[in-house]
């Protein structure tokens with residue numbers, strides 16, 4: 355057990371934890387996207403509201419959700435702390451030739467991108483998750499209900515009537531794409547994935563995922579906005 359604690363306290367162990375939590379968050383993004391694409395069905399939100407009802411009331415999913423919130427907090431806080439430590443040690447070696455000086459803008463700014471994404475998630479959860487779970491408290495505005503099913507589609511559509519909210523979502527999806535583009539490559543490197551045939555395929559998968567998933571997420575507020583103005 356002590357070796358495990360030692361591993362996770364070492365710098366490679368910390369990078370390993372960032373990679374594993376990052377990959378878990380990517381799997382959440384995929385599941386979240388598949389569920390959210392139901393918002394695009396032209397059915398007045400019936401399929402999406404039934405899906406949201408299931409996701410909020412299923413005990414297994416509720417438990418997994420608490421693991422998800424803990425993982426988001428861990429990944430964000432650890433990432434910022436690691437970036438601060440790196441900055442400090444770079445400051446101490448100001449005159450040394452540093453390999454990071456040649457690194458891309460994205461890789462140097464993972465903590466800034468990550469902080470934006472963290473703020474996005476907080477605002478985003480206050481918008482929808484808060485209204486869904488705590489709409490019956492003074493903290494959040496209640497959602498309309500039909501036969502005990504909260505009309506979350508109506509809440510989402512209402513938020514996306516505002517072009518500034520749509521813009522905030524689209525810009526945040528660009529930030530997520532940049533964060534994932536470097537994050538995937540870095541995670542594969544940390545996990546030591548190095549195979550002549552499979553590594554190029556895995557790294558191509560990472561690049562496609564980084565672009566396609568945020569692009570499809572961005573499509574949702576754009577389509578819902580256009581649906582309401584046309």
Ligand code: HEM
Nearest residue numbers: 390406409410419475478482483486510523571572574575
């Ligand atoms: C842009 C399109 C998106 C839409 C329309 C959307 C919609 C929603 C909705 C309606 C909920 C509330 C679900 C419920 O409480 O049952 C929710 C929850 C959540 N969303 Fe999103 N989302 C989007 C993108 C994202 C992205 C890109 C992330 C992460 C970077 C994210 C992270 C979360 C989290 C962490 C929750 C709470 C999940 C839970 O309680 O299990 N969402 N989203």
